[in-house]
Amino acid sequence: MLTLLTYPSAFGLFSASPFCVKTALMLQHSGQVWQRSDMLDPRRMPHQKLPVLRTPERLIPDSDLIRDWLEQKGAEFDQGLSDVEKAQSRALVRMAEEHLYFHIVLDRWGNDEVWPILRETFFTGIPALIRKPASNAIRKSVLKGITSQGIGRFSLPERMDRVERDLEAISAHLWQSRFLLADQPTSADMSVGPMLAAMRATPADTPLTRRIKQDNLLNSYVDRMEQAIPIA
Ligand SMILES: N[C@@H](CCC(=O)N[C@@H](CS)C(=O)NCC(=O)O)C(=O)O
Structure with missing residues (x-):
């Protein structure tokens, strides 16, 4: 298996x-x-x-x-999509995975309110006595990575503006169909849906979590995606 x-x-x-x-x-x-x-x-x-x-x-x-x-092995994630739709799908996937993802990382790892929750979620394998210093070192290296990547160099308003433009592009698709490129989930949804779900699920009230939760179109899309392919 x-x-x-x-x-x-x-x-x-x-x-x-x-x-x-x-x-x-x-x-x-x-x-x-x-x-x-x-x-x-x-x-x-x-x-x-x-x-x-x-x-x-x-x-x-x-x-x-x-x-x-x-x-x-025979899986077809984009059944029925035209070549242009498949090209749009590729662009949406890259936008989610190579841009939006890093905003989520920063929202989680750079937020002092979220950090204690992350530490107790991700680092339970480290003995309690050394968990704080060891996980602090990992946090530092993740944040350094976000600075190298570039997202970490923008101010919060600049970051939110960048995210906004991506969310507008996603929303433009969702005004047209139940999922991004069709009335059933395709590969773009399997990248974008989890990315928006992760953005919404960060365990704190942040500009990013609020942005998704307060947007009926995006919020209901995340729910719809979770119901369309149950994996719990
Ligand atoms: N391009 C990879 C990205 C996977 C990825 O970034 N995984 C992160 C968690 S979301 C990870 O394992 N990070 C561990 C690390 O960088 O040390 C994919 O599509 O699978």
Whole structure:
């Protein structure tokens, strides 16, 4: 059987990681028989990240490589979409995964109110005595990564403006159909849906969580997506 190596469920989500949720949605949609196996420390994994899919032959890192593998096995995530819609889908996926994602990371890891909750969610594997200093060092390195990536260099109003433009692009699609590119979920929804769900689920009242919760269109889309492909 296939095993999805994933971060555990947190904040009311299948996993704190939107990439793990995406992969669970793809697995479920593909009709494959699969199970989850939770882990907190990905350092032994091929990319030192999760998700990873364990198949009978090998470990496959990265949600996009897992998607390729599932498609080689016959999964069709974008059935009925035209070539242009598939191109739009690719752009939406990249926008969610290579831009919106980093705002979520900063909203979680850079927020002093959220940090104690993260520490007790993600670092329970570290003995309590050294948990604070060890997790503080990891926090510092994550925030350094966000500065290198670039998002960490913007002011909060600048960040919110960048997010707003992406949310407007997502909303423009959702005014047209129940899901981003069709009336049923396609691959774009499996990336964008979990990203917005993660944004909404950060365990604090932040400009990002408020932005999703107060937007009927986006909020109901996240709910609709969770109901369309149940993975709990
Ligand atoms: N491109 C990867 C991204 C996966 C990813 O960023 N995973 C994060 C959690 S959301 C991770 O495992 N981070 C651990 C680390 O960077 O040390 C994918 O699509 O699977």
